[in-house]
Amino acid sequence: MSMDQFPNIAIIGPGKVGTAIGILADRAGLSVLAVAGGSDAAADAAATAIGECASACSVTDAAGAGELVLITVPDDRIADLCEQLARRQAFAPGTIVAHCSGALSSEALAPARDECCCLIGSMHPLQTFPTVEAAVQRLPGAWCFCEGDEMAVACLEKLAEAIGARSARIAKAGKPAYHAAAVVACNYLVALMDAAARLAQQAGLDRQTWLAAVEPIIRATVDNVSAIGPEKALTGPIARGDIQTVRRHLDTLAGADEGLRRLYAACGQQTVDLALRAGKISAEVAAELTAMFRRSEPGRP
Numbered sequence: 001m002s003m004d005q006f007p008n009i010a011i012i013g014p015g016k017v018g019t020a021i022g023i024l025a026d027r028a029g030l031s032v033l034a035v036a037g038g039s040d041a042a043a044d045a046a047a048t049a050i051g052e053c054a055s056a057c058s059v060t061d062a063a064g065a066g067e068l069v070l071i072t073v074p075d076d077r078i079a080d081l082c083e084q085l086a087r088r089q090a091f092a093p094g095t096i097v098a099h100c101s102g103a104l105s106s107e108a109l110a111p112a113r114d115e116c117c118c119l120i121g122s123m124h125p126l127q128t129f130p131t132v133e134a135a136v137q138r139l140p141g142a143w144c145f146c147e148g149d150e151m152a153v154a155c156l157e158k159l160a161e162a163i164g165a166r167s168a169r170i171a172k173a174g175k176p177a178y179h180a181a182a183v184v185a186c187n188y189l190v191a192l193m194d195a196a197a198r199l200a201q202q203a204g205l206d207r208q209t210w211l212a213a214v215e216p217i218i219r220a221t222v223d224n225v226s227a228i229g230p231e232k233a234l235t236g237p238i239a240r241g242d243i244q245t246v247r248r249h250l251d252t253l254a255g256a257d258e259g260l261r262r263l264y265a266a267c268g269q270q271t272v273d274l275a276l277r278a279g280k281i282s283a284e285v286a287a288e289l290t291a292m293f294r295r296s297e298p299g300r301p
């Protein structure tokens, strides 16, 4: 499929991801014809942002207008919306229907396949988009993980290429674990940075000063993991087997809130496992650290 034969696109769900894919697809010369969903004002605004060819319409009309229909509504609404549209025969046979959820597989769109002879797929961009502008900026370069019917996947891979993203395949059954991995890497990193800031505040540091001061070490850590992998990138007291230092941390954390204590011990244990796997500490040191973390669990004497 060359780019000039690329199917006409309709977008249902004029939010961050839908609008941004529409804008980038239009810039790439693909035709985004219809935008629907949310309030009329939101669909109008998204259509205007996407380009001259795009017009706002009803959800049913959008489902019928696109040869590729992207359903970019919140995850919890995808299956219901698709089922309603399929029941009304809103999709023409042969339409490619896809969503952008990380956790759901294309099976959430099964009614479109079963009742309207559509091809179904999913394409999840592994990036975080707090705003449309951020999505327009960060979709290019992002990895998009695709699965579904072969023709749908081939089309989504072309779409990813057109918007400057990279594509890769994921097994249908792997989607929940894949999404859990994305949540750990992205959302939990944010929660970890917040926990570190609260600990720094316990040390008497101003939160904003800490957040500014910690930025270089966070960036260097991410760079190191990318360049040489987690096993080689790991430094610090656990990797060195400095048991007394870890004991001092646990002593000072005894006065911290329960959540921070649990977090320190749980991440500490993951770090011990990694350090052992990387050959940085002996099994004896690992066992001693593990016992210390267990003893530190809230509720233990």
Ligand SMILES: NC(=O)c1ccc[n+]([C@@H]2O[C@H](COP(=O)([O-])OP(=O)(O)OC[C@H]3O[C@@H](n4cnc5c(N)ncnc54)[C@H](OP(=O)(O)O)[C@@H]3O)[C@@H](O)[C@H]2O)c1
Residues within 6 Å of the ligand: 012, 013, 014, 015, 016, 017, 018, 036, 037, 038, 039, 042, 059, 072, 073, 074, 075, 077, 081, 099, 100, 101, 102, 124, 125, 126, 127, 128, 129, 130
């Ligand atoms: N944002 C991210 O970081 C990100 C990253 C990767 C993948 N994704 C995936 O992309 C998809 C969209 O996420 P998003 O962040 O773009 O969401 P969003 O900004 O909240 O946009 C969702 C849009 O869908 C509309 N909508 C809700 N229910 C609808 C319905 N029943 N019919 C038609 N339109 C409806 C909403 O309108 P109202 O506002 O009026 O309800 C809104 O315009 C999700 O599957 C998400 O998992 C998001």
